[in-house]
Amino acid sequence: MPSQPPLPPLLTPYASSLPPSSLTVLSSVLGATGNWLVLRFLYAALTTSSVSDAALGLSETSHGKKRKVVLVSFLRGWDFWRTEAKRLGLDLARLTDKQEFAFVDGLSELFSAPSTASTQAPIHQSSLRGAVPPRTVLPLRSQPGPVPARGPQPAPRPVAAAPNPPASKEIGPVKRLRLSGNGPAALDALEKDIAAVINGVRTPTPGDGQEDPEVLLVLDQPDLLLAATGPSKGIGATEMGDWVMGLQQYAHATVLTVSADSPLIHNASTFAHQPSTPLETEHAAFAIGTAHRAHMVMQLRNLETGAARDVSGVLRVSKGGAWGQNDSTEGDSHWEEKEVLYFVQRDGGVSVFGRGE
Amino acid sequence: MAPTNTSHRQTHNLLLISKLLSLRDTASPLTLVLDSLEQPATPLIKEYIRRAKLSKTHITFIAFETLKPLEGVDAFVSARRKTPLEILKAVGAAYQDVSSSGPSRRRLILIDAINPLLHSKKNDPQFHISTFLSSFLIPSSPTAPKVEVSLVVNFHQDVPNPPAQSPYAPSPLSMLTYLATTIIRLHSFSHILAHKAARDRSLAAPVFGLEEEQDGVLLGRLDKSTGNESADGIVLELEHRRKSGRGVLEWYFLPSASRYPPQYVKEIVTLLDDHPLYRPPQEPDTGAGEEEPESTFELRLTERQRREREGVVLPYFDAQQGDGPGEGGRILYDMGEEDDFDEEEDEI
Numbered sequence: 001m002p003s004q005p006p007l008p009p010l011l012t013p014y015a016s017s018l019p020p021s022s023l024t025v026l027s028s029v030l031g032a033t034g035n036w037l038v039l040r041f042l043y044a045a046l047t048t049s050s051v052s053d054a055a056l057g058l059s060e061t062s063h064g065k066k067r068k069v070v071l072v073s074f075l076r077g078w079d080f081w082r083t084e085a086k087r088l089g090l091d092l093a094r095l096t097d098k099q100e101f102a103f104v105d106g107l108s109e110l111f112s113a114p115s116t117a118s119t120q121a122p123i124h125q126s127s128l129r130g131a132v133p134p135r136t137v138l139p140l141r142s143q144p145g146p147v148p149a150r151g152p153q154p155a156p157r158p159v160a161a162a163p164n165p166p167a168s169k170e171i172g173p174v175k176r177l178r179l180s181g182n183g184p185a186a187l188d189a190l191e192k193d194i195a196a197v198i199n200g201v202r203t204p205t206p207g208d209g210q211e212d213p214e215v216l217l218v219l220d221q222p223d224l225l226l227a228a229t230g231p232s233k234g235i236g237a238t239e240m241g242d243w244v245m246g247l248q249q250y251a252h253a254t255v256l257t258v259s260a261d262s263p264l265i266h267n268a269s270t271f272a273h274q275p276s277t278p279l280e281t282e283h284a285a286f287a288i289g290t291a292h293r294a295h296m297v298m299q300l301r302n303l304e305t306g307a308a309r310d311v312s313g314v315l316r317v318s319k320g321g322a323w324g325q326n327d328s329t330e331g332d333s334h335w336e337e338k339e340v341l342y343f344v345q346r347d348g349g350v351s352v353f354g355r356g357e
Numbered sequence: 358m359a360p361t362n363t364s365h366r367q368t369h370n371l372l373l374i375s376k377l378l379s380l381r382d383t384a385s386p387l388t389l390v391l392d393s394l395e396q397p398a399t400p401l402i403k404e405y406i407r408r409a410k411l412s413k414t415h416i417t418f419i420a421f422e423t424l425k426p427l428e429g430v431d432a433f434v435s436a437r438r439k440t441p442l443e444i445l446k447a448v449g450a451a452y453q454d455v456s457s458s459g460p461s462r463r464r465l466i467l468i469d470a471i472n473p474l475l476h477s478k479k480n481d482p483q484f485h486i487s488t489f490l491s492s493f494l495i496p497s498s499p500t501a502p503k504v505e506v507s508l509v510v511n512f513h514q515d516v517p518n519p520p521a522q523s524p525y526a527p528s529p530l531s532m533l534t535y536l537a538t539t540i541i542r543l544h545s546f547s548h549i550l551a552h553k554a555a556r557d558r559s560l561a562a563p564v565f566g567l568e569e570e571q572d573g574v575l576l577g578r579l580d581k582s583t584g585n586e587s588a589d590g591i592v593l594e595l596e597h598r599r600k601s602g603r604g605v606l607e608w609y610f611l612p613s614a615s616r617y618p619p620q621y622v623k624e625i626v627t628l629l630d631d632h633p634l635y636r637p638p639q640e641p642d643t644g645a646g647e648e649e650p651e652s653t654f655e656l657r658l659t660e661r662q663r664r665e666r667e668g669v670v671l672p673y674f675d676a677q678q679g680d681g682p683g684e685g686g687r688i689l690y691d692m693g694e695e696d697d698f699d700e701e702e703d704e705i
Contacts, residue, residue, distance in 0.1 A: 021424050029573040184438065184479065231478060236519070238473040241422065242437050248424055262572040268517040269567055276517070284517045285476060288567070291394055291575050292470065292513055293422045301573025318576040321397040321513075325427055 006043050006088045008342075008352035013335045014296065014317055015044040018216070018253035022295035023244070025320060027260035027287065032300040032313035034257050035076070035084065036342075036350050038218060041255050043088050045069050045216045046095060068099075068201045068213050070251070072194055073220040074106040078174050087348035102201045104194055106177040106225070179225070183234030187243040190225075198250045217251035219244065223258050226286055231278050237285035244290065258287045260299065294320030296335075303341070312344045315352065367628060370607045373597060375624045377539055379408045380465060380507045385597065386494050389537035390511045394576050395566045396545040398511045400591050402467060404611060405509055406430060407619055414463040417451050419444060421473045430467075441474065441489050448493065452504070462503075466493055468510045475529040476519055486532055510537075515567050542594040546610065549592045550634060589613040592629055610635070 007015060018024060024041075028034035045067040073081065081103065085092045095101035175197050179186050194217075202215055222240065229235040248254045268276035268284040276284075291297050297320045302313055316339045342352045376384045392398035406429045409416050418430040426433035432451035436444050452464060475486065494506050510533065518528055527535075534540060545565075552562045566577035593609040608629035617625050630636050658666070692698065 023424075027573065027575055032573065231519070234478050236476060236478045237516075238476045239478060241473055245422065245424060245437055260573050260575055262570070265567070265575070266570045269515070269570070278519070281517050281519050285472075285519070288394065288513070288516045288575065289422070289472065292397065292516070297576050299573055299575055301571070304571075316574075316576070320576075321392075321394060322399065322423070323397070324399050324403075325423065326425060 004349065004351040006349075007040055007047075008350060010338075010340055010352040010354075011040055012044070014298065015041050018255075019295060019326075020214075020252055021248060022253050023248060023290065023293050023320075023322070024253070024255045025290050025294040025297045026255065026257040026300070027291070027297065028257060028300040029259070029261045029302065031302045034298075034300050036344050036348075037298065037300065037315075038071075038220060038255070038257060039081075039084055039088055039090075040350070041216070041218060042069055042071065042085060042101075043090055046090060046100060067216055067252075068101065069216045069218060070102045070104065070194070070198050070201055071218045071220065072104040072106055072177075072222075074110070074224040075221040077107055078103050078105060084348065099201055102175070102197050104175045104177060104197055106190075106222075109176045110179050110225075111228070112178055179229070184239050184242070186229075186233075187235065187239060191243055191246050194247055195250050214252035215250070217247060217254045219247070219254065219256045221257050221259065223264075223283055223286060226282055227279055231282060237282045237289055240286050241289050241293070245293075256290060256294075258290060259283075260287055260301075292321035295322050296320055310343055311341050313342060315340050315342050363630070366607070367631070370605065370609075370628065371624060371626065373605060374593075374595065374607070374609050374626050377595075377597065378404060378626065379412060380405075380414060380463060380505075383505045383507060385539035386507060387490060387537050388507070388509045388539040388541065389533050390509060391514050391540065391542045392511060393513065393515045393543070393566070395548060396543040396591055398469075398543060400611065400614060401541070401543060401593070402469070402509075402511070403427070403614060405465065405467065407614075409463075409465045411620070411622065412463070414465050415452065417448055417464065417466045419448060419466065419468045421468065421470045423469045436474070440479075441484060445489070445492055463505045464507070466506060466508045468508070470513055471510050471529075471533070472513050472516045476516075482522065486529060487536055490536065538598050540596040542596075544592040544594060546590045546592050546634075549629070553635060590616075593626075 026034045026037055028037075046069055071081065082092045092101055092103070096103065175193060177190055177193055180189065198215055198217065202213060204213065222244070226235060226237070226240050244254070244256060264280060264283045265287060266284075267274070268280040297318045299316045299318065300313055301316070303311055304314075316337075317335070318337050340352050340354050342350055344350050373384075376382065377388070390398050390401060392401075406416055406427060410429050415432075416430050417432040417434060418427060419434045419436050420426075421436045432448075434444065434447045434451060439447070448466065471486075474489075490508060490510065493508050496504065512530065512533060514530075518530070521528060548563075548565055555562050567575060569577060590610055590612040593611055595605070595607050595609060597605045599605065609626050610629045610632045611626050
């Protein structure tokens with residue numbers, strides 16, 4: 001198969017011009033993950049302002065504007081995204097230094113104990129002195145064994161070494177989200193953290209000519225948040241939807257990835273008449289609800305005819321429920337619904353092609 | 358169907374839909390729109406807004422999931438993180454400014470999706486959807502000037518409902534369908550055509566999108582507008598409850614907004630049965646010649662054949678003349694030259 005450019009030509013109309021304050025939903029299944037597509041969105045947004053595209057003569061209005069990206073990932077860490085982006089020729093670390101990209105880690109410390117938060121630590125230590133000694137003992141006990149990614153271990157680390165070291169170990173300002181409290185208040189706190197990162201990226205750097213750069217917000221699998229909290233913590237599909245809407249207000253355009261595996265969607269569907277678990281109901285309500293809000297829905301799924309050596313899956317692009325709400329913004333984005341096949345090569349390159357091509 | 362019945366339906370039901378969509382005479386105080394991912398309500402909502410603009414009706418849009426105000430909306434109320442009471446207050450305040458400046462008698466309140474409100478975790482148990490919706494329609498104070506309020510509520514059918522708080526309470530959807538004076542169910546026209554094509558061949562109806570229950574498929578819609586231009590548009594399945602209690606069921610076709618100018622005043626909605634793609638126009642012609650069965654044989658008689666047939670005197674007429682027993686009823690036959698005389702058979 002001939003190699004295609006980092007952004008396959010068939011994908012360009014979908015990835016490059018997202019209308020303002022729009023929501024794009026990428027749905028994926030276990031056998032057809034959407035990371036490559038997220039990376040294509042990052043690539044499309046981050047390279048449009050660079051020289052390479054200007055040389056190609058793509059002189060559209062959207063290309064002249066500087067795009068910045070904030071990636072909030074709930075399933076994968078900074079190392080994963082940095083490595084994968086490097087294969088595309090995107091140096092995320094350098095872009096972070098240039099304030100064109102920011103990564104928000106929603107995975108590593110999401111459920112860490114709130115008392116280890118950097119700002120509250122001095123206040124709490126005085127009041128909760130009794131609670132501190134057992135914590136300082138913990139790392140000694142747990143360090144020799146294999147360390148689980150989440151669990152009791154991440155909590156003691158910041159106590160042993162103040163909040164600065166984790167930040168300096170990572171390249172660039174990797175913000176880590178931490179969930180505390182219940183219900184919408186907890187989500188509000190997360191929203192505030194992410195909004196701070198977006199505003200930090202948005203503030204024009206001195207060398208920049210641009211006044212108000214467009215910020216693309218990518219929310220990678222926020223359904224983890226819903227699955228991990230659930231109705232018992234006062235967070236349901238409505239609260240998550242409100243949270244996403246709140247975040248949309250800060251960004252120029254939003255891309256959201258969500259799982260659409262059969263059990264998560266169809267067990268609770270209105271067409272299946274069987275009792276379903278709260279997780280199934282809430283996830284389906286969240287996924288379908290976001291598709292209703294979305295301007296464009298890109299669905300990844302396996303090939304119906306089974307696995308193939310040269311096809312990884314099917315990508316279907318459809319108009320979401322909110323398509324056509326604003327004629328003025330719809331006018332400058334010309335795309336049509338389409339179904340194509342894609343193939344992720346071993347080197348990370350992706351080719352996208354129509355059926356039978 | 359008899360032609361008189363069709364014309365009756367055309368006049369009456371088209372008048373009804375035009376009255377409902379243009380909010381005349383508050384024909385329907387509470388309209389429930391049931392949409393799905395396969396056919397979102399956006400085109401219908403925009404049609405409501407367009408008609409309300411033409412009739413200078415004040416439009417309030419309560420946005421549970423819309424971020425940016427739609428074009429032509431007079432007041433945009435974001436319902437995000439608001440309690441039902443706060444929404445009510447905001448909606449009331451939105452009209453106060455208008456009513457003081459210049460009275461616009463009619464008011465349209467649109468709710469883009471009621472699902473988030475129904476699913477919200479923070480609703481207190483005292484919250485009832487019926488009280489919430491009716492408080493929009495009932496004037497806040499008896500002294501307030503009378504305003505004709507029409508409420509259009511959209512409900513996503515395909516979003517699953519959380520289990521009810523009380524096992525004895527009705528589901529939100531059945532509550533809404535009970536309250537509504539008009540229910541409009543939306544279908545995609547291309548799906549309706551596919552269903553009809555399958556029905557005409559006695560095949561099982563095809564399913565689309567979530568109903569396919571295929572892994573990873575949320576939306577089945579793919580527009581093939583390049584091939585079939587006139588297939589874009591939406592189908593409205595209308596159920597209207599009259600004040601008398603009689604229900605009216607009808608299927609309509611609403612063409613897409615690009616097919617007519619926004620200031621167009623004439624009725625653009627047609628009956629689904631009148632759409633050329635749904636019911637091809639040559640069908641009535643075949644119904645006209647129903648007295649003769651069609652065949653490859655010529656079964657009709659020419660004028661001469663008919664005359665000669667009438668001229669034949671059948672044997673029993675001869676027998677009735679009563680020339681005695683055995684006489685009548687004989688077959689009189691004149692032999693032609695080609696006939697062969699047979700003694701045993703032919704006795705004269």
